[in-house]
Amino acid sequence: MSHPDLDAAAQARLVALTDADAPAGVPAVVEAPAPAPVPAKRWKRRMVDAARPVADPALDRLAALVAARIRHTMRSEYDELVANVELMRAEHAAMLHALDGVNAFGAGGAATRIDALETNGELMKAELAAFRSSLDGIGQAIAPAAGIAGVPARFAELREQLNALDRRVRAAVPVADAAPSVALPTATPTSAPAPAAASDATGGFDYVGFERRFRGDSDTVLDTLADRYAALLADHQPVLDFGCGRGELVDVLAARGIEATGVDPDAGMVAEAQGHGRKVVLGDGLEYLRQAPTHELGAVISVHVVGHPPRPVLVELLELAAARLRPGGVFIAETPNPTSLIVLGNSYILDPTHVWPLHPSLMTFLAERAGFRDVELRFYSPADDYRLAPIDAGRDAPPWVADLNVSIEQLNDVLFGPQEYAIVARTPPA
DSSP, X not given: OOOTTSOHHHHHHHHHHHHHHSOTTSOSOOOOOOOOOOOHHHHHHHXXXXXXXXXXXXXXXXXXXXXXXXXXXXXXXXXXXXXXXXXXXXXHHHHHXXXXXXXXXXXXXXXXXXXXXXXHHHHHHHHHHHHHHHHHHHHHHHSTTTGGGGHHHHHHHHHHHHHHHHHHHHHOSOHHHXXXXXXXXXXXXXXXXXXXXXXXXXXXOOHHHHHHHHSOOHHHHHHHHHHHHHHHHHTSOSEEEETXXXXXXXXXXXXXXXXXXXXESOHHXXXXXXXXXXXXXXXXXXXXXXXXXXTOEXXXXXXXXXXXSOHHHHHHHHHHHHHHEEEEEEEEEEEEOTTSHHHIIIIIHHOTTOOOOOOHHHHHHHHHHTTOEEEEEEEEEEOGGGOOOOOOOOTTOOTHHHHHHHHHHHHHHHHHSEEEEEEEEEOOOO
8 A cells, every 4th residue: 555645664664564453364455456547638538528518409599599589689778778868868958958048038037027927917817807897787787687698688679679669650640540450350359449458458567578578589489389389270270369469479370371360458569560560459359259250260379378367267268269169179278387396486476467377287177167178288398407417326326326316306397397388178079
C-alpha cells in the first residue's frame, strides 16, 4: 500500500505493523491491482462525449420558434414604447406652447378676462329676469289669471268683439229688422219674440264674451263636434240646433250638405250668427218647438244647453223633442259630466248660468219618461293631464303594488274621468 503524503520509510513501517497485527494466514493488506493507465487523449474524448447532448431535430425546431416569438413580442413592445414616447413629446411641446401663450398674455390678464366674463353673465341674468318680470306684468294686465299664455286668445277675443260691433254699427237697425228670423221649412213659428225679451233670457250676462274666453278655440270645438255627430245627423235631416249660440255648428253642417237651422234666445249671439249668413232664428227654443209640426224633424241637437234651464223646462224640452221628431228620429244632448269630480270644481262652477248638474243616469231616466227609446250614453274628453300615474310594477315588486295600481285607476276614474257626455236618444220606429 502507499499514500501520497508518506515517504517510503514511513510506508514500510506501517506495512510491518499491519502484518504483525494480522491473524496467521491472513494477509494484512491486499494490494489492488493498479488500473491500466489511460492515455490522456482518450480520457479527454470520453469527457467531451459525456457532456455533448444527444441531437433531436424536433427540439431544435421548437427552440427556433420560441426564439422567433420572443424576438417578435419584444420588437412590438419596443415599437409601442417608442410611439408612446413620441406622443408624450408632442403633448409636452403643446403644453409648452400653451404656457408660452399664457405668459405672452399675462397671468393677470387672463384672470381679469375671466372675471369680466363672469360679471357680464351675471348682468345678463339680471336683465333677463327683469324682462321676464315685465313680460309677466303685461300678460297679467291683458289676460288676468291666465298671464302671458292667455294674451293671444284675449286679442283674438277683442278682434271678434270689434268685428261684431262694426257689423252692428254699420247695420244701425234692430236685429229683427236687419235679419228676420228664419224657420225650418217644415216648422214656421207664428210669431217671433222681441229682441229685448230674448236678450233678457241671459239676465244681462254677457254670455257671448264668456264663451269667447272660456269655451276654447272655435275651430277646435267645431271639428270635435263634427267628428262626434256629423255622420249621425247626416242620416237624420232636417236638423234643429237647439240653443245654437253663434250658429257655428249650423254653418259646419250646412257646409257638409246637411239641412240645419238653429234657434237661440240671445240677441247678441244671433246677431253675430246672422252677420255670417248662418240660418239662425232669434227666439225661445221651447216656443219654436211648440209651434213646429209633429213628426217632421229628423234630429234635434243641444250642445251644453240642458244644464242651464230649470227642471220643468228640461222636461218640456225632452217631451216636445220626442213629439216633433219623426219615427226613428234622434235627440242629442251634450253636457258636462258631474260623475267626474274635476268637472264640478272647474268648468261647471265656472259658468254662472248652470242650474243643476245632470247625472247621466238622470238624463237617461228623463229621456225614457219623455217617450224616447234606445237611450245611449257617450262619454268624451277624459282629464288625462291630471290623472295619477301608476306605480311601476316590475318583476321584484311586492304583491300590494298591483292592488294599489287598481285603486289608483279607480281614483282616476272618479276624479279625472270624462269631462263631457252625451245622450243619444231615438224615438220609437213607425
